[in-house]
Each structure stands twice: as C-alpha cells, then as structure tokens.
Amino acid sequence: MNIELIDLQPAVADLVQLVWDGLQHQPRQLPAWLLYDAEGSRLFSQICEQPEYSLTRTEIALLEKHADDIANTAGSGVVVEFGIGNARKVDPLLAKIQPPAFVALDISRSALEQSLAGLATSHPSTAMVGICCDHSSLTDLPDHPRLNGQRRIGFFPGSSLGNFLHDDAVRVLRQFRQLLAGGPLLLGLDQPRDPIALEAAYDDAAGVSAAFARNLLCRLNKDLQGTIDPQQFQYQATWQDAEQRIEMALVSACEQTIDLAGETWTFQANERMITEHSVKYSPAAAADLAAQSGWCIKQRWHDCDDSFSLHWLEPAD
Numbered sequence: 001m002n003i004e005l006i007d008l009q010p011a012v013a014d015l016v017q018l019v020w021d022g023l024q025h026q027p028r029q030l031p032a033w034l035l036y037d038a039e040g041s042r043l044f045s046q047i048c049e050q051p052e053y054s055l056t057r058t059e060i061a062l063l064e065k066h067a068d069d070i071a072n073t074a075g076s077g078v079v080v081e082f083g084i085g086n087a088r089k090v091d092p093l094l095a096k097i098q099p100p101a102f103v104a105l106d107i108s109r110s111a112l113e114q115s116l117a118g119l120a121t122s123h124p125s126t127a128m129v130g131i132c133c134d135h136s137s138l139t140d141l142p143d144h145p146r147l148n149g150q151r152r153i154g155f156f157p158g159s160s161l162g163n164f165l166h167d168d169a170v171r172v173l174r175q176f177r178q179l180l181a182g183g184p185l186l187l188g189l190d191q192p193r194d195p196i197a198l199e200a201a202y203d204d205a206a207g208v209s210a211a212f213a214r215n216l217l218c219r220l221n222k223d224l225q226g227t228i229d230p231q232q233f234q235y236q237a238t239w240q241d242a243e244q245r246i247e248m249a250l251v252s253a254c255e256q257t258i259d260l261a262g263e264t265w266t267f268q269a270n271e272r273m274i275t276e277h278s279v280k281y282s283p284a285a286a287a288d289l290a291a292q293s294g295w296c297i298k299q300r301w302h303d304c305d306d307s308f309s310l311h312w313l314e315p316a317d
C-alpha cells in the first residue's frame with residue numbers, strides 16, 4: 001500500500017518531564033494529547049457515537065454538504081490534517097480535491113496506522129504519509145519528496161483547537177501557518193450554546209467520556225510504572241461561562257498518594273486534575289483569534305442552528 005509513517009513521538013524522558021510539570025501546576029493539569037494512546041483513540045471514537053455528542057455528526061454533514069464549494073476554494077495541493085483520529089472527516093475532501101498526497105499528523109500511532117490503511121484503500125491514487133508527533137510543538141514538516149515544492153492545504157477539524165487556552169491557541173495557529181508555508185487552513189470550531197447540552201456532550205450518560213478520562217490514569221500506570229487506582233478519581237465536565245469553555249477534570253475521591261516513575265505525589269480529597277479543556281468560539285471570537293495569529297477568515301460554513309462552523313483561513317499578509 002502507498003503508506004509511509006514517520007515517527008516523531010516525544011521520548012519517554014520528555015513524557016516524564018511533561019507529567020512532572022503538569023502535576024506541579026496549580027491546579028494540576030496534564031496536556032490533552034496524553035489522553036490519546038491506542039485505548040484513548042478507541043474510546044474517543046465511541047464518544048463520537050454518543051447521542052449527546054453532536055459535534056462529529058454536525059461537522060461531517062457540513063463537510064459533505066459543502067464539499068464542492070470547499071474543494072473549489074481549496075484548489076490543488078497536498079492536504080495536511082492535524083489530528084486525524086479515525087479519519088471520519090477528510091474523506092469528502094480527498095474525494096473532491098484528489099491531492100497527489102495526504103499528510104496526516106497524530107500523536108496516536110494506532111489511529112494513524114488504522115486511518116491511513118482505510119484511506120489508502122478508498123483513495124489509491126493519493127500517497128499517504130503519516131507523522132506521529134505532538135503537532136503543537138512541531139516547527140517544520142519533515143523534508144519529504146511528497147511535500148517538497150507542493151502547495152499545502154491544512155485541515156484542523158473536531159474543534160481540537162479548543163483544547164488549547166488562548167495564548168497556546170494563538171501560538172499553535174501561528175505555528176500551523178509556518179507548517180503550511182503560505183497555504184490555507186480549513187478550521188472546524190464548535191460554538192458556545194446551551195451549557196446543559198454542552199456538559200452532557202462531555203459527560204455522556206453511558207459513561208464513555210468518563211472512561212476516556214480515566215484511561216489517562218491507566219496510560220500513566222503503563223508508561224510511567226504508576227500505582228494509580230482509576231476508581232479513586234471521579235470525572236467532572238463543567239461549563240465555565242466567563243471563559244466560554246468546558247473544563248474536564250478527574251477529582252480525587254479521598255486523600256491518597258500515587259507513585260509515578262519513582263516519584264510520590266499526594267492528592268487531597270476533592271483535589272482536581274484537569275485533563276482537558278474545550279474552548280468554544282463564537283464567529284466574532286474566531287475572527288479575533290485568527291487575526292491575532294496572522295490569519296484572516298475568508299469564508300465560513302455553518303449548520304442551521306449556527307452551533308458549529310467551518311472557517312476558511314488564509315495568511316493575513
């Protein structure tokens with residue numbers, strides 16, 4: 001098959017340092033990408049199927065409805081997706097744009113392998129390149145014959161930018177501008193709406209979101225020889241109106257100590273460890289963010305409730 005995988009995953013020593021930094025932070029907070037080992041990727045796919053989590057269905061419907069318009073706006077070039085996950089969204093774009101190559105970035109190696117294998121079958125004339133990396137700290141795409149000299153068309157769906165708080169979101173968008181070397185970016189963003197519906201979307205009745213968050217603790221046990229009992233942490237998803245975001249956290253059920261990579265950490269009862277944020281962007285907030293990051297929004301496609309938008313960004317100068 002026409003697939004190549006480049007492994008730029010952070011080393012274990014970097015992972016240890018990240019976790020140490022996050023546990024020392026007040027409140028404790030770990031980078032969201034740690035949620036996505038193989039099991040985390042599997043659970044995230046299940047979250048997308050939950051009745052409360054409408055984001056995936058809404059974005060896929062928008063992409064299918066506007067695929068011709070988006071492809072005409074995009075023109076030709078190599079498509080670069082940030083955080084491909086289970087590849088449910090890029091299919092209509094690849095079908096219409098028919099790029100010579102598709103470059104998928106994801107921190108989850110299993111997600112990359114499975115997604116690119118599926119796409120290679122349905123798009124045999126497009127070369128598939130996977131880069132397993134933390135895209136928030138990547139300053140250049142690897143030197144690669146499939147990329148060199150090609151115009152780049154970026155795709156960042158799933159409202160994944162919402163995982164970053166304001167300063168980091170600006171930094172990441174600036175970095176993507178650099179990675180795309182003058183090319184455009186199609187950015188999917190979820191908008192603020194009824195807080196009860198949003199909290200339910202991130203804490204579904206079937207408990208899949210809670211299992212996804214607790215899997216982070218299993219991952220730490222596995223990768224950093226930890227002793228955490230995931231059942232001693234409760235999951236919470238809370239809408240924070242002033243910040244226009246959902247904050248997801250694991251809350252310690254009691255005073256307890258945990259060991260990780262040879263260090264001991266004490267959690268007080270009810271102490272929170274933030275696992276993830278999901279910042280929501282109104283069209284005006286998205287335009288502000290784009291302007292601060294060196295981008296200009298040229299077009300917007302949205303659903304009939306105006307709850308989710310696809311934005312077409314071009315470099316501002």
Ligand SMILES: C[S@@+](CC[C@H](N)C(=O)[O-])C[C@H]1O[C@@H](n2cnc3c(N)ncnc32)[C@H](O)[C@@H]1O
Nearest residue numbers: 033036083084085106107108134135136157158
């Ligand atoms: C919220 S999911 C979205 C998946 C897919 N794009 C969608 O819209 O359904 C985020 C995806 O990005 C990946 N991811 C999260 N943070 C990342 C990072 N910093 N660098 C690379 N991949 C990341 C995860 O492994 C996961 O597949």
